[in-house]
Amino acid sequence: MIENIEMVFDMKFRDDYESEFNGVCVGPKWDGFGAGEFSILLEQKFNFKSSIKGRFVNEIDDRCDNYFYYARYINVNMSNGETFYVGVATDYGGVYPDAPNIWKVDNNKEIELIFTSNIERYSINFELSK
Numbered sequence: 001m002i003e004n005i006e007m008v009f010d011m012k013f014r015d016d017y018e019s020e021f022n023g024v025c026v027g028p029k030w031d032g033f034g035a036g037e038f039s040i041l042l043e044q045k046f047n048f049k050s051s052i053k054g055r056f057v058n059e060i061d062d063r064c065d066n067y068f069y070y071a072r073y074i075n076v077n078m079s080n081g082e083t084f085y086v087g088v089a090t091d092y093g094g095v096y097p098d099a100p101n102i103w104k105v106d107n108n109k110e111i112e113l114i115f116t117s118n119i120e121r122y123s124i125n126f127e128l129s130k
Contacts, residue, residue: 008073025064028054071124
């Protein structure tokens, strides 16, 4: 049985890497995390629902109107202690699987490739506008 799901979201620093704009989008500050990356924990005991609040800081004008976030990591933690790492992006550090791979981490912290999903890299995403 699934005990909880951990999701880490990260923000693209630029709206469009092909444009003339060479600044960096800062985005809102998320409760407990600051700007940029944030995570949520979806627990079975709360029917896998959670919330987080973000607010724009008035003194920071990054000249961006839209902020693009994508899921970087998803971990599915089972009640028996096993963890499944779901590849949803590209992990340059080699700690998480690249999409579409799913790894299993057992109680002995051994990792094995279980299967592949139909999740495409960076396909779990959302856009936030001012």
